[in-house]
Amino acid sequence: MSPSLETRGLTVRFGGHVAVDHVTCAFRPGELTAIVGPNGAGKTTYFNLISGQLRASDGAVAIFGRDVTRLGAPERTRLGLGRAFQLTNLFPQLAVAENVRLAVQAHAGVHYDMRRPWRGRRDLIDKAEAVLGSVGLGDRRGTQAAALSHGDQRKLEVAMMMALEPKIAMFDEPTAGMSVDEVPVVLDLIARLKSDPTRTILLVEHKMDVVRSLADRIVVLVNGRLAADGEPQAVIASAVVQEAYLGIAPGKAA
Ligand SMILES: Nc1ncnc2c1ncn2[C@@H]1O[C@H](COP(=O)(O)OP(=O)(O)OP(=O)(O)O)[C@@H](O)[C@H]1O
Numbered sequence: 001m002s003p004s005l006e007t008r009g010l011t012v013r014f015g016g017h018v019a020v021d022h023v024t025c026a027f028r029p030g031e032l033t034a035i036v037g038p039n040g041a042g043k044t045t046y047f048n049l050i051s052g053q054l055r056a057s058d059g060a061v062a063i064f065g066r067d068v069t070r071l072g073a074p075e076r077t078r079l080g081l082g083r084a085f086q087l088t089n090l091f092p093q094l095a096v097a098e099n100v101r102l103a104v105q106a107h108a109g110v111h112y113d114m115r116r117p118w119r120g121r122r123d124l125i126d127k128a129e130a131v132l133g134s135v136g137l138g139d140r141r142g143t144q145a146a147a148l149s150h151g152d153q154r155k156l157e158v159a160m161m162m163a164l165e166p167k168i169a170m171f172d173e174p175t176a177g178m179s180v181d182e183v184p185v186v187l188d189l190i191a192r193l194k195s196d197p198t199r200t201i202l203l204v205e206h207k208m209d210v211v212r213s214l215a216d217r218i219v220v221l222v223n224g225r226l227a228a229d230g231e232p233q234a235v236i237a238s239a240v241v242q243e244a245y246l247g248i249a250p251g252k253a254a
Pocket of ligand 1: 037
């Protein structure tokens with residue numbers, strides 16, 4: 001199957017520091033790839049280069065075969081790329097239901113129209129309700145997003161991502177800061193997104209148990225370079241991962 005997303009020689013320099021160093025990698029539909037590596041390895045920067053938050057110093061990014069290296073983040077979103085940011089996707093002053101509704105509207109391409117109110121779009125209301133229910137936030141629909149717990153905000157963020165139905169979904173540490181009992185809900189949602197064989201998922205994750213439970217493939221970045229790439233068991237057992245995690249997250253890689 002041809003790749004949905006590709007980076008070729010992707011590089012970014014901050015002054016003299018090469019944060020992402022000639023990373024060539026292809027991602028395919030139906031595949032969930034976990035991107036792991038020690039702190040400062042360049043994982044988030046690699047995500048920023050893919051989503052268009054950051055411009056590459058060198059190399060290229062392609063989405064469904066189209067070179068998007070010079071396109072901004074909104075254009076990449078229109079081509080099917082979706083990224084769950086750490087909380088920055090939310091409209092904090094709006095209620096939970098309003099946040100989901102905006103995402104559903106955005107996906108449907110419906111703009112606010114006085115003559116055709118939201119109440120008239122049963123299909124969109126149903127979709128927003130279904131998304132809210134699936135993340136377990138149905139009873140918080142009237143709550144301002146800013147007033148939600150951290151865990152519920154992350155769930156709302158995933159709900160909005162689901163409403164946008166991206167063909168390529170990117171998650172940067174989706175369970176960061178969550179309590180132990182909140183983690184399974186988000187993992188279940190990602191697993192559900194993954195059940196669509198046309199979807200490509202990229203996940204930056206430190207927790208090896210999360211990686212193990214979700215990933216079809218692991219890519220390891222060390223010092224901005226691609227250090228390993230392959231099937232989870234083999235990569236986790238490899239010297240590069242053992243070395244990269246040794247002393248940084250003892251026990252997590254075991
Ligand atoms: N805008 C920037 N300007 C200068 N240096 C930056 C910038 N963004 C990232 N860096 C540097 O690039 C390197 C990679 O950072 P990055 O956040 O991508 O690592 P990471 O693998 O995501 O780390 P972590 O696991 O801690 O989140 C770091 O040395 C970081 O300090």
